[in-house]
Amino acid sequence: MGQTRDIRASDRDVRLLTLRELELRGSSPDAVRREIGARRLVRVRRGHFAASAEWDAQFVEGRQRARSRAYAAMSPSTVFAFETAASHHALPLFRVKEERLHTVCTGRAASSTRNVLRHRTLLPESDIVVIDGIRVSSLSRTVSDMIRKLPFEAGVALADAALGAAERTRRGGAEELRGLVAERLARASGGRGVRKARVVIAFADERSGSPGESASRWLLRVIGFRSFELQVPFTGPDGQRWFVDLGFDGNLGEFDGAVKYTDPAFLDGRTSHEALLDEKERGDWIRGHSGAPFVRWMDAHIKTPETLRARLEQFGIRP
Structure with missing residues (x-):
């Protein structure tokens, strides 16, 4: 492709x-x-x-x-x-x-x-x-x-983004690209990084919303979580369509990048304080209506599996 x-x-x-x-x-x-x-x-x-x-x-x-x-x-x-x-x-x-x-x-x-x-x-x-x-x-x-070259979490972030771009270009594009990459890896069988790359391309998902989400999902897998749902839909009090980054083994989680509160494209005319209040209201609604544990984490929490595990344990969430 x-x-x-x-x-x-x-x-x-x-x-x-x-x-x-x-x-x-x-x-x-x-x-x-x-x-x-x-x-x-x-x-x-x-x-x-x-x-x-x-x-x-x-x-x-x-x-x-x-x-x-x-x-x-x-x-x-x-x-x-x-x-x-x-x-x-x-x-x-x-x-x-x-x-x-x-x-x-x-x-x-x-x-x-x-x-x-x-x-x-x-x-x-x-x-x-x-x-x-x-x-x-x-x-x-x-x-x-x-x-083949990157660490697992960086490879997943790159592969997720590639599949997402392919799917937005045309329906079915993500699976077409996944197949092309898998074919290349099959031809390179035994080469450096091929075994790792096969795991990455199989795990990659075009629905991921950001590199931070992608890395989070991989680290959750390393920690021991096995069931993932991406972009979990919810309907807000005024009919808004909200999507939570990740559902994992009955829990809900979101990666909060600082860009959400600083980038004009995300703020859409709001101040950073207004964006923060909107996110709090959204989180409270989802937490109250889903009945599932809901935790947010930031870049500092996804440095290693251990830092993310520690963040989850603060909310009583374990594999």
Whole structure:
């Protein structure tokens, strides 16, 4: 499957500025160096820059895309893979700190550098797609590569997101992608990370709402919970349709990312305080009408299985 995405990655990317563009704005090379020294400008790659405020606001995915766009401007035939390809497919790199570019090469002479990791591997043309002008490994190839490499919870987060995007593109897309990834893993039987990847792609679920939810679900499995229901529906007092992230072994749980109370897209005109009160009212209603234990957790609670277990035990919830 090719470039399956529900949102264009480039819509939220930093703007790259070339040295020529900066010169046309009246900035001499010396002035550019001063801007970099004053931390108002960041050198993304040689000859390409970005405003520090925009750069600092980016997660690893955005920085991967920016660096690869700058690299491709100088070497347009380059094919990117692994973390870099995942970023262009708008897949989450959950707790991944890798900011080196990942490229594919077939020549023996090519070597990696501090900023570019070159993978000597065969990538047929059928496994290459173009996203926003950048050549990257296809979605199914990228997913299979990454879930072999990543820790379980990060792999589940990436696979969930890929299946979700595929399903939103067309009905049945999630299972089609799952099948393509499974076929790739079957052909790679015995290879490094294949056994882990098979577990991940079988466990992945397109209904997950965020990387934090995905990681939570995996950690719950590690703790010992076995029955999962995603996006459990409830009807609110005024007919609202509410969905709880997870049902697990008769319990209800939600991952509360800080973005829910800070991102304007989630706030929808409300203040953070109003959003918090709305969530409390929603939680009280669901708790009262479901009859099930209902617990919320945040990023600090999903660092390890032990931290999530401790959070659940505060509410008397055990496998």
